[in-house]
Structures are given as structure tokens and as C-alpha cells.
Amino acid sequence: MDPLSWGEIIARVMAQLTPVWIALVLLFVVSILFKRRLGLYGKLFDSMIGMIGFALVMFWVFTGLFGAMGLIVTHDSLAQIASMKNKVPGTAILGVEEGIYPYYLLGGDNLGRDVFSRMVDGAWVVMQIAPLATVFAFMVGITLGLPAGYYGGRLDTGLSFLANLILAFPVILLFYLLVTPEIIATGIPNYMATFLFIFPLVFAAVLLNSRYHTRPSLRTPLLIGVLGVLGWLYLSLVSEVGSKVHILPGFADLFDVPSGILVVFVSVVFVNSPTVFRIVRGLTMDIKTRDYVAAAATRGEGPWYIMLWEILPNARGPLIVDFCLRIGYTTILLGTLGFFGLGLPPESPDWGTTINDGRRLLRIYLHPALVPAFSLLSLVLGLNLLADGLREESLRD
Amino acid sequence: MGLFILRRVWVMLLTALCLTFIVFFLTNLYPNLEKLAKSEGNFRMTDEQVDSWLSNRGYTDNVFSKYGQWLGVLPGYVIEGSDGETRARCAIPGEPVEDAATFCGVLQGNWGSSTVFKVPVLDKVGESLALTGKLMFWVLVVMVPSALLLGVLAGMREGSATDRSLSTIAITTTATPEYVSGVILIAVFASSTAGLQWFKATAASAMEDANFENFFLPVLTIALYGMGYIARMTRASMAEVMTAQYIRTARLKGVSFGNIVMKHALRNALIAPFTVIMLQFPWLLNGVVIVETLFNYKGFGWTLVQAAGNNDIELLLGVSVVSVFVVLITQLISDIGYVYLNPRISVS
């Protein structure tokens, strides 16, 4: 068979992505129809920049999602076909069997794997780690930043010192120190995970208790229910049969996180939370001078109610914007880790690892490195544009 | 002012102590030491042999005492080993142990020696730092003026076509980490298949003799990422200042637009980005590591990767100390500069 022309490649890639297009169109039609009733999210559709950003982000979300469901990929992203090594985009596979896609749409890499499928699977790796890691970083940052800003004084001095300590660490050095097999063997990442991942629990407990402590009949069952579910998830996450932290027996452990992924996760949360802490602290110091905070204090509200229900909801604008930016930053960090071959397994399809693999032969074969490079670029660009759109819209009236 | 700097320096030293301790702790964990013993001794050592190798060289002390020795505030160990040989931390190879100094740590200028490069750590760090210094100098020369210009131009008329297009450029460069922009730049300007081949894809020759051809791509790669960020900060700050009341006052005083920007807006608008530029350093260090690896430029970042990748503990410690100090000193400069730029903070 002849190799495909560029037009054919584009057409076939588009066709392969059909589920993504359908989902995108549906999402946009529904959102634009109801935009006046959707609050800040709806307002996003008033800004061109925001819409472009949102479309880019959702493109990759859907690609990752449908890719994981097997709707998009053409080949197994780990399977190697020797004859396809470093082949240019659109090369047909020689002697293809029945039922296997006959082309490497975006070419093959140096081991003869399909670049297109690896790109799609790489999107899924990012989608799994980046948003969740950012959520955890926010939990840590918020839970510590609120009291630091609200109380000030020694607590603030201490916590700020710690945050500055981490911030003064060159990120790459930290990764090189934390994300090594030797460190994983000592169990330090597991202990850190045990510590960092407890924050969502603390956050949820304090949030609900401060709100409902006047109504014990509602509070107690609610707390038991929520903390029970979160607690189990937490234990499943941190506890690993055969690792240093082994609390849950194997049968109760809901899911396993490979230790390589866990350490990546922990490091990313660890380097992101100080920045979130600083933002939350600053916002808190600003908002705590408002009269409604004084009003809450004069009716005898506890400090945590004031922090979580009076201050935090009113700081949400800047935090949402930062959340988008931070997912982008986390994506870049993940790529950096992959680029240096830290944490993620060497055959992982994530974009950073793929770029690193591809760059060795970059002067001769461009596509294995360029495809993931542009993927990462477009996702992060989308997140930045989305954040910009949100910022612009939230500032308006 | 003096008191303020003193306080900052004190906090800085405390931070440096904490950070170096963390690095020391992490690099001196048992699995690392085990690896060290095997690579320095021989790979077929039994666990007992590893233990005695380590304890003969003082590695099994508790971490605080080891840290104190490394720092040079505690006397270096003198151990009569299980193999009968007496070793002292401070002994100079080839000279009797008895003549060894009591203290020999970082404070005494004794940074140990690199196991990978077989040279004293201080020499290696100094040499690579000089190379990176050259790189950073050009990065700053390219990055700062262009970023500020971009930001000021975009921010002085918010919402205009200039603003829109410049902002898009800035956002795109912030969304492009060095390993992406580097790859793209090499593909476009240096590759043999499709590229223009204007520049070289490696900067190895730039260590000796940097010229436009072999040095421009690495410099541009680092500069691009930081540039977008600074430009956006400058733009935001400039746009905010341009809507301030005192700018209206100036306008209604009859000051021309050019003079409003130059005399009234600029100084106020540059306060925020100045801090940002300084705080960019830890970030730039990131870029340096990536770019030096990508372009095979044997500077500080490259050394860091080598040290970490080869479990070269002493070298890694040395690199960490230097990078932590670089970051802290830039923070100090940023604080002082902020006070200087912002007359509202009076230091008396």
C-alpha cells in the first residue's frame, strides 16, 4: 500500500476523533443555550478567549477519556512493530493482519510504536494525574493558608517560613532527590502521601462541623457518612500491600497506585501547595477585614466557620483562575518528570517521556517528538486561555 | 535599612541551613549509601560488608552528627575500622591520619570530591557555574528588555489590537515549557530533514567559544518561557496603573500620553514585575537544567543531572548548596529592590 498523503492523514485523524467532536459540539451547544443560568461558567461563553481555551481543554479531556475507553486509538500504545521504526506519518503497515488498522497515522517512533495512539494515551495519563494532584495541592494550601492569614502572628510566621523553604528549593533538584528508586525504597513518599492526603479529610470534617455544629442531629450522621467514605478512599490510596504504609488488608484496598505514580503525585502536590498557600493567605488577609467577617465574629461564630464559610467562598474567583493555571503548570511539571525519566515507567506513553525519547533522533526524525510537544503545548495553552477568560469575566460587573 | 537586611540575611541563613539539611538527609538515606558502597567498593559486597564499609567511613553515624561534620561545626570522625585501618574524615590522602585537622566541612572550604568526575566538588561546581553564568547572562539580556517592552506596550492601551496580539504571544510562550520549545526550535532551525539549519542543535562548542550560531538556540529557549510570564505580569501591572486615578489626574493636568507612560506609569508599573523577575530564578534554574541537557551544554544544570543520576552524593550536596544560595540571594535582592522602587515602604 502507498503511504497516505497529508490530506488523507488529516482526514483519517479527524475521523478517528469523531467521538471527541460529537462530545465537544454537544457540550458547546448545551452550554451556550443555557449560559445565562450557569453563573461564572456560563459567562465564560461571552468571551472569545475563554471559549477557545475551554474548547482546547475539553478536546484533550474527551480525547483522554474516549482514548481510555478504546474509542480512538488505532493501536496498542506499547505494541512495537519492528518494520515501523521511525517511519514518517501515514506509512502503511506491511503485511497487516485483518482487523488491525493498516496505517501509523502519525508515524512510528524509534521502537516502532504508533505515535498517534501514544499521543492519545498520553492525554489520559495527564488527565488522571494533573487535575487530581492540583485538587490535593489546593486542599493543602487552603487548609493551611486560611488559618495563617486569619490568625497571623507566630502561626503565620511559621507556616510562611515552611512555604518559603519549599519555594526556595529548585523544583528539579527536589524531583531528583524525591523521585528515585532509592527514596521510594525508604518509604518516604508513602509517609508524605499519608500526611498530604489527609488534608481533604481534615478539610471536609472542619467544613461540615463548623457549619452544622449547632444541629448535632444532622451533623453527626453527616460527618460519619462523609468521613467514612473519604477515610476509606484515603486508606486505599495511601495503603499498599508490600509497601511501608500498609494499614488496610488487601481485600479492603479499593485500588492500587503504582509506587512510581504515587511518588510523582506526591512530589507534584508538594511543590504546588506552597504557592496555593501563599495565594490563599493573601486573600484571607484581605477578606478578613470586611464587615461581614466582623458581623460573624460578633454573633459568636467559631474561627473555622468564619474561615470556611465567610472567607473562602468570597475568595473563589481568584482561586478558580489559579486552579486552571495550576493544572497547566502541573502538566508541565509532569512533562518535566517524564523528560528526565523520573518516576513514570520508561515505556509510559505520557508526553514528557515521549518527547525525551524522540529528542535523541530529533535532527533526523521530527514527528516522534513534535507530536507530543504540540499536544502538551496546546493543552497548556488552552488552560491559560481558559484562565484568562475566567479572570476577565469574573472581573466584569 | 541595615537592620532590615540583617533580618533578611538571618532568615536566609536559617532557610539555607534547613534546606541543606533536607538535601543532606535525603542523599544520606541508607539505600543511597548502600549504592555508594557498592559502586565505590565492589558490586558483589554482602550486606555485612556494606555495613562495615559504611561504618568504617563514618556513614552510619546519626544524621545530625554527620551533617555537623559535613558543615564543619562538629569535629570530623576518626574511626578505627573493623579492618584495622584508622580513617579520619579530615585526613588528606597520603598523609598520616594524626595530622588531620579537627574540622573539615563546607565552612572550611572542604566540599569533598566528586565520585563521577574524580575532581574536587568545589572545582567542578565553580567551573560549571561559570559556564551557566555565561548562559544566564545572555538569557537575561534577551529576556528582560523584550519582556518589559512587550508588557508595557500591551498594557498601556488595554484591549487594543496591539494588546490582544502581544498578549496572545505572551500566553503562548508561557504555555511552552523549555523541553517543548527546545524541541520545536531544534526541529525548525537545526534539523537536517525539514529544518532551516541556521543554528546548531548542540551547544557543546559554546562552552569554549560561544557564538551566535551555537549559543542562540539555548538562550532563546530559556528566555522564551520566562519572557511570556514576565510580559504578562508587566502587562497586568501596567494596565492596572493606567486605570489608576493619578493617571487620570495627570491626563487632566494636560500631560501628553507619552509622558504619562514614561513619567507617571512606568515606575509604578515596574514594581510588581521586578519582584517577579527576581523570583523567576528558581524557575530559570529549571530551564537551565532542561536546556543544558537538551543542548548538551556542560554547565551547572548538566552537572546536577549527572550528580543525581550517578548517586554522586558530595557533588549533589555541593550543587544543592549553591543553587539554594543563588535562589535566596535573588530573593534578598528582590526584597531590597522592592523597598527601593516603592517609596511607600520607608525604611528608616
Add this chain to the structure above:
Amino acid sequence: MADTYDGPILEIDRLSISFFTRLREIPAVMDFSVAVQPGEAVGLVGESGCGKSTVALGVMQDLGKNGRIVGGSIKFKGRDLGAMSADELRQIRGSEIAMIYQEPMASLNPAMKIGRQLMEVPMIHRGSSEKEAYDRALQVVTDVKLPDPKRILDSYPHQLSGGQQQRIVIAMALMAEPSLLILDEPTTALDVTVEAAVVELVKDLGKKYGTSMLFISHNLGLVLETCDRLCVMYSGEAVERGSIADVFDEMQHPYTQALFRSIPLPGADKNARPLRAIPGNFPLPHERPQGCNFGPRCDYFEAGRCDVGDIPMAQVPGNDRHATRCVKFQEIDWKAPMALEATKEKGEPGKVVLRMDNLKKYYEVAANALFGSSGETKVVKANETLSFEARESETLAIVGESGCGKSTFAKVLMGLETATEGEILLDNKPIQSTAIEDRDTKTISDIQMVFQNPFDTLNPSMTVGRQIMRALEIFGIGDSEDARRKRMLELLDLVKLPRAFADRMPRQLSGGQKQRVGIARAFAGDARIVVADEPVSALDVSVQAAVTDLLMEIQREHKTTLLFISHDLSIVRYLSDRVMVMYLGHVVELGTTDQVFAPPYHPYTEALLSAVPIADTSVEKTHIVLEGDIPSAMNPPSGCPFQTRCRWKDRVPGGLCESEVPAQKTLADGHQIKCHLSDAVLAEMDAVIKVAAE
């Protein structure tokens, strides 16, 4: 050219200005005409959002990207400003027309020395050399009566106090001796006594330089004191225009009349002659009614006449240049006395519920705020020996300017801070050192607070109903959600808000409505003592009366003790039973309202009374202008706190004022004063405010 031209300096003719948003065109000013003659001062009065500042910016041709002049013309010395090129405009701005703004701090460049900012003006417009410009700056700074002009020229804006900054802004406007000065609420951000001095200065300088002025303000009293003519604006239109005497004494528009009836003038009394609030709300710019904008709120509204077509300005026959925008002005009997609302029973003060005994609150602060914690601390005496008692259903007003310690006092009472010394007795129970977290629910719900800033008093991300219900929850009222919801709706009834407001977000409410919610929240736990911290000072005049009345009414029903913190003596005189005057943490005078408002005064009370502008042409005031600014509480003067500004100081022998804090002395029954002046001197004092016999 100024020599040959002798027409009006500024002539605005049928001006219309609109702002354009993505959704619609919002007319901000419609069919607005006014003329300013040489040497004349014209006031522009109206509530916030009526378009008065837009007019000023229109004159400056500085409406921003969205604003545009859509009709009419603005002529300056006969030349159309709208037709000028950008260059010509720049020549006029700053040299011929200068502007003074509301917030002095924001309108000075923080990173530029004062001298530079001043010198810029002559250097641009006259091409002066540095030396000439500097000399001119020095002279003008001396003219605005700033001490040590050389030092001031060499300092940055943040190193000056608010009053000094405003003087610099005035100086900057006068640098080029403009023919027209536009003042946009120039004293709103200042304290009353400082305001009085600044107003005095503007008046004097206006005369000295022969400048015409356009004075924008929401305060009728201030306009009376500064202007020759005025123009009343309502919702984008001029509704009445004329000389001060004509408009104040022979008003010809229902809005002007309603405005005057809603402000507390001397003679108003909360029981016998209550204020009359203007019903309804200010219309939003895109929801203006047909015909007369004021129609829906007007007492004289007549369907079919007032709500059809545009209503033009009509000349009032017999008066000079007096016009009104009312179709019925010749039919209305303007002299008819205000229909008296049912006079109300005066609430009799009951037993003592709150007693302060020698309360002191000191703060320790780092001497250097930024780089502190290096040992040195300073003690700030925020409250110095406060003693008073408050009875059931009594209103005690606490009067003072910034830094007088009234907010600190409120904090200590509420339990947000604990007292340094002395006692606070609530029902004879000491609470001065119980912080709020240790107080029982009853104590907390007994003492509640209404805050100053309506835009800040409600949590923006919670519905109005939720916020009130949360207060009920905390106070342990109601045993189910339903019970609390019912009680919440009753509270909304109490503050006269529709029940539908329960599900609204605070941003959907107007300032006055928010303040009502704040009051409802304060009364959620049947508070017995309510601290109202300037509850109406941030509201528009027409809404103030309604909110004040509401507070009075609830107080009457619930026998609440009201501690009313305010700097506005007019409103204090109107509603309080007793008055406490504070200055730099000291209570300088305490007595019944009549005692405090009549001589003998404490010298500070005297100055304060004289400083408050009164919008009544029949009132004569003694003119007392205090020198300088209020000293900082961080660095109080020695001896009597008021000695640096007191005009009676030389009547006390032996420099006692500078060395010793005067003791509290009792003049008449319950009338206390903290002053060294002898009884004989005190007896010499004249009344500051005299109402001319009608």
C-alpha cells in the same frame, strides 16, 4: 483671549451622555444645561448615580472608552470643547480647567515627589524652567496653608495626612491659575473638622484668584456654604436650577422639597417632627419610568400628565434664572406645611442596662510596623477612662472623628477585644474581660452591632435569608429549619422588606436594603443593646431617613438601648437622648442632647458644631476653623489631647493645657466636660448655631 471674552466661562447646553455596554446603551446624563459665569460658584447636587460626576468628566472630555456625548454641547469661553483636537484639549486641561477629586490619596502619584507633580503643570503649560516652576510650587503650597512647604515639596504623597493631600491636590489645580475649577466631592473622604478647613480654603482661594467653580456634592449644606447657584440633579436630569436663595427657600420641584424634608435640620425631632423619607428607590439607569423620572416617588404625581412625554425645564416666573423640570410646579402649594406624620410617644428610658466604669483599652504596637518585632513597642491609648451608663430604650450617641477610639470601644463592648482596665457591666455582670468565644449565647445575642458600610455588611455569596437564619441558628432560636425560616420571614417584615428577598443574593439589593438586612440580622436574637456604627453615613440622603426611622421604630417597640456612633452632628441631634463626644480616646464631653448642643461647650464640641454644614438658609453659624489635622493616636500630644488645635488655649493660665490632662468636671446635672477652662470662661461661650427668627 480671556480678556476679550465676557460671556459665561462654561456653558453646557442640552448635554446628553451615554455609556455603551455590550448589552445596551445606558444614558447617564440627559438634556442637561447649566452655565457658569465668571467668578461664580455653581453647585451640582444629587444622590449617587444621578450623573453629576459624569457631567464633570464630560466637561473634561474624559469619558473613557465606553462613554460618549450623544447630544448637546459644552462650551468653554465660547469654544466648543467637543470640537477640539486632542492637542487643543491638552492645552486647556490643567491650565484653563482644573479638577479636584474625591480621593486625594488615589489622585496623587505614589512614586513621584509632591514637588515634581506640582512643577509639572507650569512646565507643560507655560514652558517654565525648573527654577520658575519650583518657585511657583512653593508659593502655591504656601497659599494652601501647608506648614513647612519646602519639606512638603520634597516628600512623597503617603507621608502626608489625608487633609494635607487634599490641599496638595488643590494646590496642583491652582498651579496654572485656571479660569474654571471643577471639584468632585472634594471633602467626602475627610473628617468634618478637616473638611470645614478645606472648604474655607477653597472659598478663599476662589475669591483670590477669581476662579469660577463647579462644585459637585451630595451634601446640600456644603453647597449652601460654598456656592452662589446650584443645580439639583435626579437620575441623569437637572430637575431644578437657580440661585441658592431661590432653590433653598422657594423650591419649585417635588424632589428638591422631598430632599430637604428628609435631612435632619435643626428643629427636626424624632418624636414631634419626624423626618420624611422619600418612598421607593432610585431608578436604575435602564429602568427609568416614562415621563418624569421622579414620578413614581412623588407625592404630587398625577397619572396621565406626569408619565407621558419628555418634560422640559420651565422658567419660574419672577425669579432670576430659576428653572424647574415639573409640569405641575405652578399648581403645587409650596408653602403648605409638611403633612405631619403621627407623632410618636417618646420612649421613657428605663433601668440601667449597661455601665462602663473607667474603661481603658491600650494596644501595644511595634514602633516600626513593617520591620518590627525588634523589641521596640509603643503603647497606643485607644480608649482612656471611659465611664458612662446607658438605659433601656435610650439612644446614646458617640460622636467623634477618625482616631477618636469609637471603633475600639465598640470592639471591646462586643468582646472582639478585651479591656485593659476598668469594667463593663451588663445587667451588673462584668463582661469586660470575657472574649466573645467565652461569652454565653444570651450575652452575645443581647449585644449586637449594625455596621457602617452596606456593601460590606453582608456575605456576598450567601442568600439574605440564609444569613439571617444562620444568626438564628447560632443564637439557638427555633428548633427546626421551618421554625427558623418562619422567624426569618418575620424579621424581614420587621425591617419592611418583602419576603421574596429571602432568596436573593446581596448584590441584587440596594444599599439601603442591605442595611435593613443588617438590622434584621442584629435583631435576630432580640438584642437589647445595639451598637450602630455610622449605620447611615454611607447611604444616600433620601434613604438615610428611612433607615434611621426604622431603627427608631424598632427601638421603640423592643425597648432597645441604642449606642449610635456617628460623626454627623445633625443626625445625632435628631435622634439621640444623650451624647458623648470623644477625641483621641478621651471622652471630652458627655450630657443630654440639649446640654451638649447648647453652651457651655467643650472647645472641641464647639468646633465640631461649627464644622457641620447645615442646609438651612435661616441658620447662622459662628465660624470656627480648626488649625491642622487630627493628631495620630500613635503619637498624641502632651497634656490635653485637644490642645494643639484649641482656640481657647490662651484662656487657661500657666500652660496647663500642654502639661496636664484635664480632669472630668461636672457642669450641670449629668453634664460632664474634660477641660481646663474655668467656669467663668465657659459661661462666656456663645451658641454656635442660631436659628434666625422667622
